[in-house]
Amino acid sequence: MIILAIESSCDETACAILKDDELLSNVVVSQIDIFKAYGGVIPEVAARNHLETILPVIDQAFSDAKLKTKDDENDWSKIDAIAVTHTPGLLGSLLIGTLTARTLAILHNKPLYPIHHLKSHIYSNWLETEHTPEFPLLALVISGGHTQIIRMTRHNDFKIIGTTLDDAVGECFDKIAKILGLPYPGGPSIAAAAEHGNPKKYAFPHPKTENPLDFSFSGLKTAVLRTVQKECGVGLDYPSHDLKNLLKPEQISDFAASFQKTAIDILLEKLQTAYKNYPDVKSIVFAGGVSANKALRKAANAKNVFFPEPKFSGDNAAMVAIAAKYEIESGVKPTDPYKLDISPRSAIQ
Numbered sequence: 001m002i003i004l005a006i007e008s009s010c011d012e013t014a015c016a017i018l019k020d021d022e023l024l025s026n027v028v029v030s031q032i033d034i035f036k037a038y039g040g041v042i043p044e045v046a047a048r049n050h051l052e053t054i055l056p057v058i059d060q061a062f063s064d065a066k067l068k069t070k071d072d073e074n075d076w077s078k079i080d081a082i083a084v085t086h087t088p089g090l091l092g093s094l095l096i097g098t099l100t101a102r103t104l105a106i107l108h109n110k111p112l113y114p115i116h117h118l119k120s121h122i123y124s125n126w127l128e129t130e131h132t133p134e135f136p137l138l139a140l141v142i143s144g145g146h147t148q149i150i151r152m153t154r155h156n157d158f159k160i161i162g163t164t165l166d167d168a169v170g171e172c173f174d175k176i177a178k179i180l181g182l183p184y185p186g187g188p189s190i191a192a193a194a195e196h197g198n199p200k201k202y203a204f205p206h207p208k209t210e211n212p213l214d215f216s217f218s219g220l221k222t223a224v225l226r227t228v229q230k231e232c233g234v235g236l237d238y239p240s241h242d243l244k245n246l247l248k249p250e251q252i253s254d255f256a257a258s259f260q261k262t263a264i265d266i267l268l269e270k271l272q273t274a275y276k277n278y279p280d281v282k283s284i285v286f287a288g289g290v291s292a293n294k295a296l297r298k299a300a301n302a303k304n305v306f307f308p309e310p311k312f313s314g315d316n317a318a319m320v321a322i323a324a325k326y327e328i329e330s331g332v333k334p335t336d337p338y339k340l341d342i343s344p345r346s347a348i349q
């Protein structure tokens, strides 16, 4: 079966073509360079860029997959199904991907599969690997908008057992990077600054939650802010965007390293608690943008712990295609393209 998948939930426009387990093409065009100047994504600008980029990206995916006709047209006769990210994400961004996928499904008479973005992130662990995770498993989804522990007992079966009560861990990386004056996106900038810093320089609290598997990251963000204010000798009302001008480079590195260590420790403590609650678990799977973090990969490195290939940890359409493959194999029926629901729901359901 050949699946063409489209992803446009945030600021990456992507198309991939998957033939069974073989990735024929994987095209990702990122808007990161546009948003560096603003320090974050502007939803309307992201949607407009998706609109300009999506058709060339699809053409490139056909080209890379060598699925062009002799007349250099996209050979839709080779495609068996279309998959598209339908939620969660930025509404305008999702609209461009889903409207494109719906139109193509109607035009070329292909079955259409709307795919949940977080499920796709989990399934990035099944891409281009011979050693795949075993069930039952625990998946830690750590992205810019979500932090969840999900238990899977078989394919396409998701049960949330822990979730963040406030900020997502990726959001926390991004906001702390802003306080420290590090460039967007914050996660990789914090990771780079942390390499030269002392992770034991500052001690930050590990928030307690009623359900021990839930997360709370807003307290950690505030704790870092308060410590920066104290170190800089300013009061609580000092504008947080000016703090960076008072920090020395080694202080920035020490804050980055100490925050990163605390965030990683919290994630791994929660996972260990979940593992104790579910002793039948055979694999642990990391997913989402924060899973690219090298210090996390090092700290969590163990047998039966899976991380996606770094090129699949950010948003891409290959993970949408593989998630669709397992949905189809689990018996999920295609959606009527005229009725595709794009209401932005967050959690996997």
Ligand code: AMP
Residues within 6 Å of the ligand: 010, 142, 143, 144, 145, 169, 170, 171, 173, 174, 185, 186, 187, 188, 191, 288, 289, 290, 291, 292, 293, 294, 313, 314, 315
């Ligand atoms: P996603 O929402 O899954 O697309 O992932 C984006 C999030 O991952 C953003 O919050 C990034 O700051 C974060 N991120 C990306 N790379 C890293 C990294 N190396 N370390 C920590 N966070 C990262």
Ligand code: MG
Residues within 6 Å of the ligand: 117, 121, 143, 288, 289, 314, 315
């Ligand atoms: Mg994502």
